[in-house]
Amino acid sequence: MTHNVLVVDDEPKLCDLLASALGQNGVCVFTAGNGLHALKVLEAEDIDLVISDWRMPGMDGPQLLAEIKTRFPHLPVIVMTAYSTVKNAVQSMRNGAFDYIAKPFDIDELDITVSKALEFRDILKDNQRMRAELDEHQQIDSLIGDSPSFRRVLQAIDSVRESNATILLTGESGTGKEMVARAIHKHGNRADKPFVAVNCAAIPEGLLESEMFGHRKGAFTGATSDRVGRFQQADGGTLFLDEIGEMPLALQAKILRALQERIIEPVGDPRERKVDVRVIAATNKNLLEAVAAKEFREDLYYRLNVFPIPLPSLRERAEDIAPLARHFAHILGATAGKRITGFSAEALQAMANYAWPGNIRELQNCVERATIVASGTVIEDQDLPAYLFAARPVDSSGIFTDGNSVPSNLDAALAEVEKNYILAALAQSNGVQAAAAQLIGISERSFWYRLKKLGIHVDKIVR
Structure with a gap:
């Protein structure tokens, strides 16, 4: 593991000497000429x-030490002094x-x-990480359920957790893909090592390579120091x-090479670095369709799809809604x-009748x-948000289950289903369109197109 060390001294030659000495041991050294500059580097x-x-x-050493202990209480500090007194x-x-x-x-x-x-x-870092992971699992561990479709997921986790195989998790947004990934890590042979999550959609394209592989100082505008990648x-x-x-x-080509050869190359640094990581990827897209559309590399798809685990939507595991809801109520009620x-x-019947386009995340x-x-102490139906009662109940295939006959106009019926899903997502997201799009697993552009097509006018919705 690469460590970052900050050397603070008003003598540039001493900073250079320490940087050279520590750099021989693989340490990345930052320097600052005074305490104020040091605090900026730490931020x-x-x-x-x-x-x-x-x-x-x-700002002298004692003052800097006091500031560090206030702002970064777990950061160790070594003090140098030519005035070495007891x-x-x-x-x-x-x-x-x-x-x-x-x-x-x-x-x-x-x-x-x-x-x-x-x-x-x-x-200290390991202890903090383990405490954070423990807290997260205690609070929102949603690997709960006994439906046949979810039992298959649990069996797959048990089969692959001790291996180093690359895993591809697929399923709608909100089905718990990150929770499954954390469970595989927690119960596998790398449990005592880091779990690092990257949302590939949340990082600007221009920064994604640097975020994944790191960069050297000066590699591009704004690269003021070396950075270790994910x-x-x-x-x-x-x-x-x-x-x-x-x-x-x-x-994608660089990701493919990293998976195949376990070698990365930071931006602006010709030196290759070996890495030993177990990769778990997740998507709510149909990657085979993306491959056919030339939007995703076929060779990367097959490299990722070594051990696929499809996650069912909440509609496909309706019998798990009640135990999941009780679990969340117990944890969130205590909070x-x-x-x-x-x-x-x-209340249970109302939740069972709802389609849950946002899946487990929406249920929580x-x-x-x-x-x-x-x-x-008991949650009643009137305590539930009103949007649960606005949409007609559907089964796992999206067909209405309220006893009505098969519609004579299929296009109109499908448009009604689509409209109900979008209205429910908007209600859940309090009218925030980007969040609503994420709930039902489509892009913002596609969401806006559907709003226009269906004649839906969005106002801020108060729950």
Whole structure:
């Protein structure tokens, strides 16, 4: 794992010396000439260790140490001083410094002190990551259900979790693809290593290559320092590539090479780096259709599709709606300071009749709102959002189940289904069109086209 170290000293020659010495051990070194400059670097970069001089003009070492302990309490600091007295050393340690070294210092002694500090930083990061993952699983772990379609998902997770095979998760937006990816990582042979998630659709195309592979200082305008990419961050662990279908064609070839050869090349750096990552990709697109349309590389598709796991929509696992809702009510009720014991029969029936275009994510949002609104320990049908009762009930194929006969005009019936889905998504998203488009798994442009075609005028919807 590459570490970033910030050296703060008003003597440029000493900064260069430390950068050269630490760089031989694979450390990426940033430098700052004073405390104020150092704080700017800390705000912009992911720094693992600060080595700071004791006496500097402006903000000196003790002042910088105090600021770091306030803003970055878990960041270790090593203090350097040419005025090595017991008083200075004790003061720095009492104020939170990890250690101190006296100038002039021995390089071997420096290496030992730096190694100990970085090891300490790694332990803290691992503990923070594990706590965060534990909290996330406790709060929104949605791997719950006993429907046949979901049991197949659980069986697939159990089959592949101990392997290093590349996995492709497919399914509608909101079906829990990231939760499945985290479960595979958590219960696999890389559980003690990093889990790094990247949303390929959320990063601007011009920055995606740098985000994935990293870059060298000066590689492009704005590259003011070296940056470690997501592949290196996930080294030894799991890299989750969400919305892989949105990845630009130009970058797909480099992703393919990284998967095939486990080698990456940071932007602006001709040196290749080996990485050991387990890749899990996810998409709500039909990638075979994208391949046929020349929007996705065929060779990358087959490289990703080593172990496919299709995730069912919530409509296809309707018997899981009630246990999922109870789970969310228990967790979210506790978070809101309420004791929710369950749902009334009418509330459960209303949720069973609804189509859930946003799947598990929409169900969780619905239950969260209901727990806030509910006045008692049982969630009633009136506590549920009104949009659940606006659309006609459908089964897993999208056919109406309210007893009406087959429609004589298929196009009109399909338009009504489409309109109901869009209205429900708009209600769920409080009228935010981009969020509504994401709920039903289509692009914003496609969503706007459908609004115009169906004559839907959007106002801010208050739930």
